[in-house]
Amino acid sequence: MAMSMSRRSKxxxxxxxxxxxxxxxxxxxxxxPIVASFWLSMTNYSVIGDTTFVGLDNYDYMFTKxxxxxxxxxxxxxxxxxxxxxxLTGSLACALLLDSGLRGTTFLRTAFFxxxxxxxxxxxxxxGLLLQPRYGPVNGLLYxxxxxxPGWLNSREWAIPAMALIRxxxxxxxxQMVIFLAGLQGxxxxxxxxxxxxxxxxxxxxxxxxxxxxxxxxxFNLIVGVIGALKVFALAFVATGGGPAYAxxxxxxxxxxxxxxxxxxxxxxALAWFFFIVVLILTLLQFALARGRVHYx
Amino acid sequence: MxxxxxxxxxRTAKSRLDRRRFVRNxxxxxxAVSATTPLRLLARAQGEPAEIRFHxxxxxxxxxxxxxxxxxxxxxxxxxxxxxxxxxxxxxQKLTTLLAGGELGDCWWAAPFYTGLYPFASRGVNMDLRxxxxxxxxxxxxxxxxxxxxxxxxxxxxxxxxxxHAGWSSMYVNLDAWQEAGGEVPQWEWTYDNxxxxxxxxxxxxxxxxxxxxxxxxxxxxxxxxxxGDWIDxxxxxxxxxxxxxxxxxxxxMHSLVHEHQVSPPQEAILPGDAxxxxxxxxxxxxxxxxxxxxxxxxxxxDKFAWxxxxxxxxxxxxxxxxxxIDCLCMNxxxxxxxxxxxxxxxxxxxxxxxAQLEGGVPPTAxxxxxxxxxxxENPHLQVxxxxxxxxxxxxxxxNARVSxxxxxxxxxxxxxxxxxxxxxxxxxRLHESVQAVLDQPSV
Numbered sequence: 001m002a003m004s005m006s007r008r009s010k011x012x013x014x015x016x017x018x019x020x021x022x023x024x025x026x027x028x029x030x031x032x033p034i035v036a037s038f039w040l041s042m043t044n045y046s047v048i049g050d051t052t053f054v055g056l057d058n059y060d061y062m063f064t065k066x067x068x069x070x071x072x073x074x075x076x077x078x079x080x081x082x083x084x085x086x087x088l089t090g091s092l093a094c095a096l097l098l099d100s101g102l103r104g105t106t107f108l109r110t111a112f113f114x115x116x117x118x119x120x121x122x123x124x125x126x127x128g129l130l131l132q133p134r135y136g137p138v139n140g141l142l143y144x145x146x147x148x149x150p151g152w153l154n155s156r157e158w159a160i161p162a163m164a165l166i167r168x169x170x171x172x173x174x175x176q177m178v179i180f181l182a183g184l185q186g187x188x189x190x191x192x193x194x195x196x197x198x199x200x201x202x203x204x205x206x207x208x209x210x211x212x213x214x215x216x217x218x219x220f221n222l223i224v225g226v227i228g229a230l231k232v233f234a235l236a237f238v239a240t241g242g243g244p245a246y247a248x249x250x251x252x253x254x255x256x257x258x259x260x261x262x263x264x265x266x267x268x269x270a271l272a273w274f275f276f277i278v279v280l281i282l283t284l285l286q287f288a289l290a291r292g293r294v295h296y297x
Numbered sequence: 298m299x300x301x302x303x304x305x306x307x308r309t310a311k312s313r314l315d316r317r318r319f320v321r322n323x324x325x326x327x328x329a330v331s332a333t334t335p336l337r338l339l340a341r342a343q344g345e346p347a348e349i350r351f352h353x354x355x356x357x358x359x360x361x362x363x364x365x366x367x368x369x370x371x372x373x374x375x376x377x378x379x380x381x382x383x384x385x386x387x388x389x390q391k392l393t394t395l396l397a398g399g400e401l402g403d404c405w406w407a408a409p410f411y412t413g414l415y416p417f418a419s420r421g422v423n424m425d426l427r428x429x430x431x432x433x434x435x436x437x438x439x440x441x442x443x444x445x446x447x448x449x450x451x452x453x454x455x456x457x458x459x460x461x462h463a464g465w466s467s468m469y470v471n472l473d474a475w476q477e478a479g480g481e482v483p484q485w486e487w488t489y490d491n492x493x494x495x496x497x498x499x500x501x502x503x504x505x506x507x508x509x510x511x512x513x514x515x516x517x518x519x520x521x522x523x524x525x526g527d528w529i530d531x532x533x534x535x536x537x538x539x540x541x542x543x544x545x546x547x548x549x550x551m552h553s554l555v556h557e558h559q560v561s562p563p564q565e566a567i568l569p570g571d572a573x574x575x576x577x578x579x580x581x582x583x584x585x586x587x588x589x590x591x592x593x594x595x596x597x598x599x600d601k602f603a604w605x606x607x608x609x610x611x612x613x614x615x616x617x618x619x620x621x622x623i624d625c626l627c628m629n630x631x632x633x634x635x636x637x638x639x640x641x642x643x644x645x646x647x648x649x650x651x652x653a654q655l656e657g658g659v660p661p662t663a664x665x666x667x668x669x670x671x672x673x674x675e676n677p678h679l680q681v682x683x684x685x686x687x688x689x690x691x692x693x694x695x696x697n698a699r700v701s702x703x704x705x706x707x708x709x710x711x712x713x714x715x716x717x718x719x720x721x722x723x724x725x726x727r728l729h730e731s732v733q734a735v736l737d738q739p740s741v
Contacts, residue, residue: 046741047397049420067734133565154565156716244564245713260390261701263416263741 041269048263058270068246068254069271075160076251080229082164083171087225088218090172095180096206109181116174124238127166128153153240159247163235176221183217184210215294223286227279251275346377347637350402352392352413355382357593361657362406362645369644376637389413389701396422403632404641407456408624409447409692410515410700416741417627418455419698424628425453429639443621444663447691456625457642460660463685464619465516465585465609467678468508469594472603474582475500483607485617485684489523489550493610497560500582507560509567509581510551512715514707515620516585518692519609520547522618527693528707528732534696535736539729545722547612552714552721564715573597585609587622588682589660606678608685619685620692624660655679697740706731 016023041058045051062069094112098105118126130138131152139149152162187210195205211218233252236242242249242257255275259268353362359382366378381402383391389412395401396417407413417423430437437445437454444458468483475482478499487493501507510516514528521527526544530536538544554561567575576584577597586594591606598604611617626642628635644650651662652672661679662668673679695703710728717724 047393048417048422049741067731151565154563156713243709243712245716246709249709257701257705260393261705262699263393263412263701 037269037272040266041273043266044264045266045269046263047265051266054266058267059274061267062270062274068249071246072249072251072254075247075249076230076232079160079164079232079250080226082161083167083229083232084222084225086164086168087171087176087229088221090168091174091176091221092180092214092218094173094177095184098177098181099184112173112177115170118170120234121238123166123170124235127162127169128239131162153248154244156245156247159240159244163232163239163248166235166239167229167232176225179221180214180217183214187213212295216296219286219290219294223283226282226286230275230279230282346374347634348377348379349404349632349634349638349641350379350381351641352381352383352388352395352402352405354385354388354406356385357658358406361654361659364657365645365650365653369641372644373640376634376640378641392417401629401631403634403638404626404628406459406624407627408622409694410704412701413627414448414456414625415450415694415698415700418450418453419741422630423450423453423455424630424632424635425455426457426628426639426642427454429628429635430454430457432636433639433643435643439665440663441621441665441686443686443689443691444623447621447623448625456623456627457639457646458623458663459626459646460589460624460654461663461686462587462589462622462624462660463682463689464622465510465519465587466617466619466685466689467586467588467590467606467681468609469576469584469586469590470605470607471576471579471582472605474505474579474602478502478582482605483610485608485611486615487610488613488615489520489610490613494558494560497554497583498558501560505579506562506566506575506581508554508583508585509562509575510554510585512564512567512708512712514704514711515622517548517551517707517711519585519619520551520612522620522689523547523610523612523616524550524618525612525614525616529693529695529736531690531693534693537729537733537736539732540726545725548714548725548728549721552717555715556718556721564712577601587660588655588678589658591678592656592658606681608681617685617688619689621686621689622660622692623663695736697736697738699735699738699741702735702738703732706735 042053042055043051044054044058098109098112102108130136133139133149133151133154136152138152142149150158150162152158155162191209191213192205195209200208231252232250233256236248236250236253237256240248242253251271252275255268255271258264258271351362351366353359359380363380363382366380370377379402392401392405392413401422405413407417409415414423427437440458441461444461445454448454448456448458470482472482475496478496480496480499483493483496487496497507499507518528521544524543524547526541526547527538528544530538539548551561555563562575562581566580573584573586573590573594575581577594579602588606594604609617609619626645628638628642632638646662646664648664648667648670651664651667652670655661655676655678661673661682667673668679668683694700707728710724710731714721714724714728
């Protein structure tokens, strides 16, 4: 018995030794900084000055005194609402199209997917030119069609919709569509055939067979999509710098500005922790709401 | 090709590197290093150059400093400079990260709106250069007084004056467009609300604006101070003056150029980049900018059209207002090579380098005597700037050193003001409140 435990301990030790490179990396580069950032969120750390413990002062400032905090939260929520709703619907529609057996499916799948490979910086720069209100081709086309030409990224009212448009152009047809396509492949054809024989319309078959069986995939894409949309940063940083007039001053951009422009690292750490808690709550909420609505086979 | 010997048991074989051999090899290596160390130190004492690291930005100015470094190396063999370039948008973050990691170089380029000057100096990062200047026989009176004043923090000289300028006080004028409109090139004694506005209106047409300006705080100084206002009270540096009548009047005038007179482009008509693109592409007949942009504009315009710089006009009371900007060289208080680094500073601020600065996209030298050299005295672009330098004051920075937050608050709310068609007074009040909120923050 003792020998068996000793051998088991030795095997466990060897196992830990094998995973030690990853373990060290995890502790040093992930868990360590996470714990450190929690501590820093309760200090006035500014990288190049003395650090003092301030307790919950950063959180108090965040909720009660920071003039940009709540507007940044609202703008990020609005952006996420648009992108997740339209993105999920659009990706599902593309997946259904590709799953319908049309000719040229392989070409269409590639064509839909290519925009998602565009780097964010290139996306922001190119679309910035396309959506230039006076000289851009998009407004040029709208002008020729006799339609109003919005200010797009130069307009406070249109900046967020323009950002959403750019994001959706790359999102729909990307990984979400591919995941939906894989989910659709898992819907048994026999069920569809049986429903067809029973006289069910295409909409009834979609609503009562496809959607329920696709619910795990939708749920996964929803969680990942919400987290990704709330994290929007690079697009706003490159395309508008948070303007015009704070119109695209999203939450993560606000965090970046506090950390790296204003050197308020302690406060930025508090912002990061608040973001983490919000995303965690949203994810748990989605899991709670999924009970009874997501059907796993 | 290595092959494994199937009969050889690697688990029990002795290592080739046994303890005795390891100790012997280590001793031999240490002995070799020790024996050569005095020789290496002697070589350095006998003239191996001191190596220093200098941080600056990429682009035209980065190329200028690299060229100056090569010339410096050819002229002497005591100091070797490694120029480390970083894009402008990441420059502040780069310096901060290097400092946090203990890897900041011996010296760096800085300007008042950048982290490397006041935020660093307020934390003791910058060396006081007065003693080095005294040892080297440098007379601080050789520089424009406002330059030394701006670079003095709590009695310490935290930067060495490299270049100076008069803010956005130069008006780049498309002469072809101006003459087509039959207008006279703006004169020093013109005022914004009289001859200047009339000329700008005449130069505007259906396909072209008359005048463009950048939507940011530094460009607005020329208007605000010409009206007798300012962003911050220069006495206490913690009160916003935006709601004061003079500043409000200046901002409303800028607003009227876009919305009432429609001679200046709104935000969406300014090409991506800045108003320079708008001027070069003849979307505007004139543009407010600084003297440092002359060479890059000349390169961009080429033979497209004839152009020159004129002076921005005076305010309604006849005063020319702007700010005296300063580019400087800062030294790391922890550097082990202060004399070598200061030698590099003296090279960059010599008369010869000063004459080359303008071609390198660097603001003209802050050394007064260089301005009397024929190459500068007879330069029409610099004559405009010289007149301004004799009238204007330095920038007023927040007392709490929150420069980045101050600039962001102004720039974002200034955009809001220019976008606001119906209630500019309300937008100005929000701008005032936003800036005051930053000024009310504790010091960093």
